[in-house]
Amino acid sequence: MKIDLKNYVLTVVLGIPGAASAQTVLTNVTYICAGEHIFIDYCDKSEADTARCAIAHPEKLYNGGLTFTYDTKGNVRKLLSTCVQPTAEEIAREAAFEKRVKDQQDAAQKKNLAGMASARSFAPPPPTQLEREQGEIRECIEAGREPTTCMGETMSKSLQGMMAEVNPAMAKTMANEHPAGLYLTGVYKGGNFTANFGQDGVSVSCRDLVPEGHSYTVQMNGNRAVVNIQAQPQPFSLTFRPDGTLMGPATIDLKGNIVAGYSTQWKINSSTNIPYAESTPILRATTQRCEIGGLKGSTSGPQTTVTMTMDLLDPGSTKVIPSGLRVNGQYFGIAGFAIKFHTDAAVVRCGAASVAHDYRMVQQDNQLLLELKDTAHPIVLAYRSDGTLAGAGPIQVNGRKIVGKKENGDLIFAPQNAACTMGVLSAQSVH
Numbered sequence: 001m002k003i004d005l006k007n008y009v010l011t012v013v014l015g016i017p018g019a020a021s022a023q024t025v026l027t028n029v030t031y032i033c034a035g036e037h038i039f040i041d042y043c044d045k046s047e048a049d050t051a052r053c054a055i056a057h058p059e060k061l062y063n064g065g066l067t068f069t070y071d072t073k074g075n076v077r078k079l080l081s082t083c084v085q086p087t088a089e090e091i092a093r094e095a096a097f098e099k100r101v102k103d104q105q106d107a108a109q110k111k112n113l114a115g116m117a118s119a120r121s122f123a124p125p126p127p128t129q130l131e132r133e134q135g136e137i138r139e140c141i142e143a144g145r146e147p148t149t150c151m152g153e154t155m156s157k158s159l160q161g162m163m164a165e166v167n168p169a170m171a172k173t174m175a176n177e178h179p180a181g182l183y184l185t186g187v188y189k190g191g192n193f194t195a196n197f198g199q200d201g202v203s204v205s206c207r208d209l210v211p212e213g214h215s216y217t218v219q220m221n222g223n224r225a226v227v228n229i230q231a232q233p234q235p236f237s238l239t240f241r242p243d244g245t246l247m248g249p250a251t252i253d254l255k256g257n258i259v260a261g262y263s264t265q266w267k268i269n270s271s272t273n274i275p276y277a278e279s280t281p282i283l284r285a286t287t288q289r290c291e292i293g294g295l296k297g298s299t300s301g302p303q304t305t306v307t308m309t310m311d312l313l314d315p316g317s318t319k320v321i322p323s324g325l326r327v328n329g330q331y332f333g334i335a336g337f338a339i340k341f342h343t344d345a346a347v348v349r350c351g352a353a354s355v356a357h358d359y360r361m362v363q364q365d366n367q368l369l370l371e372l373k374d375t376a377h378p379i380v381l382a383y384r385s386d387g388t389l390a391g392a393g394p395i396q397v398n399g400r401k402i403v404g405k406k407e408n409g410d411l412i413f414a415p416q417n418a419a420c421t422m423g424v425l426s427a428q429s430v431h
Helices: 005-013 017-022 073-080 088-122 129-142 147-166 168-175 305-313
Strands: 030-033 036-043 052-062 065-072 181-190 193-198 201-206 212-214 216-221 224-229 236-240 251-268 275-291 294-298 324-332 337-341 346-350 353-357 359-364 367-372 379-383 389-405 411-428
Touching: 030 073, 036 073, 052 073, 065 073, 129 147, 129 389, 129 411, 181 216, 201 251, 201 275, 224 359, 324 359, 337 411, 346 367, 346 389, 346 411, 353 389, 353 411
Parallel strands: none
Antiparallel strands: 030 036, 036 052, 052 065, 181 193, 181 294, 181 324, 193 201, 201 212, 216 224, 224 236, 251 275, 324 337, 324 411, 337 346, 346 353, 359 367, 367 379, 379 389, 389 411
């Protein structure tokens, strides 16, 4: 405890006993009270009169040890004001001792802080945005995907980041966020009904109805995939069949709009100053009877933001996605085994090795299967009713890594292989 020098001067040097009653009680210095030597071992930090203090009696031993009594700080102050006060030398000695202890504590704390700062200085700095993007492109190319596809995905993420600072609403649209699970791609036609599926929704039409967008989900009914379309006046369902077609009800009523006519407006071309006519359809709400039955799918081409970025990099390089069920998300198994689904491929990872595969979803008997196209060892996993993937046995992932570059700019690869066990994989969403 620190020595209050002002209190010492008032009580000892100037001989004003009453001054001590309002000041801090000195500890570990000797007082002589009614002929008995005592010292205050400790007091509560509170300066309230009700705070407790321990009084040591070195001249009253009990079983070879000191005897202690306890009292309130108010009573201790009153007692000490009647006692012979400790000498200036004793107070100075105690103050010097407390200073040495504090200096040692401060030095130890300073040393610890310096050690922590030194440890931080040796830690590698976090990667920059450019380094992260380069790493993503490198991993994507090592997996065997097209370089333009890899660059397109990374550029799309960068554009989203920049757009988020300028226009958060547009950035959210560009982010193309979707939950993990199943979705459909392709144009499905049957009877007088057409449905154009993508990750963001489905556009449906029949007879004279103008194509109109609706939300939809793909859910598992047992081990079969069922597509639920939120149309009006009533939602309806389509079942995914082993031959890749969709089977729906024979007929449904579908609410929508037909073109009842056109309105024409004359406008002036701002570049040529030449007038031109612009026609706008006039829509009228109606409900029509649609024939569905079996729907056969065909590709509608890629529809994603990534595709648009890829087109800018290399027009014509875009991979056509076949119609049918697709998977979104990243699925994690045990001991480093995982599958990440992209619009164009499924990347299988085992430890540091990864390979991109084309894939398809097949309804076989009472199971929905994921078939990864691998020329050496075809990979088949079951897509289960709880949304997990399940495979059996070991899997060999024969990947590659970039080890250099030729004079003409072509990359040099070396094998990077690993073995894992498939087991059960659970999903996380991919943005």
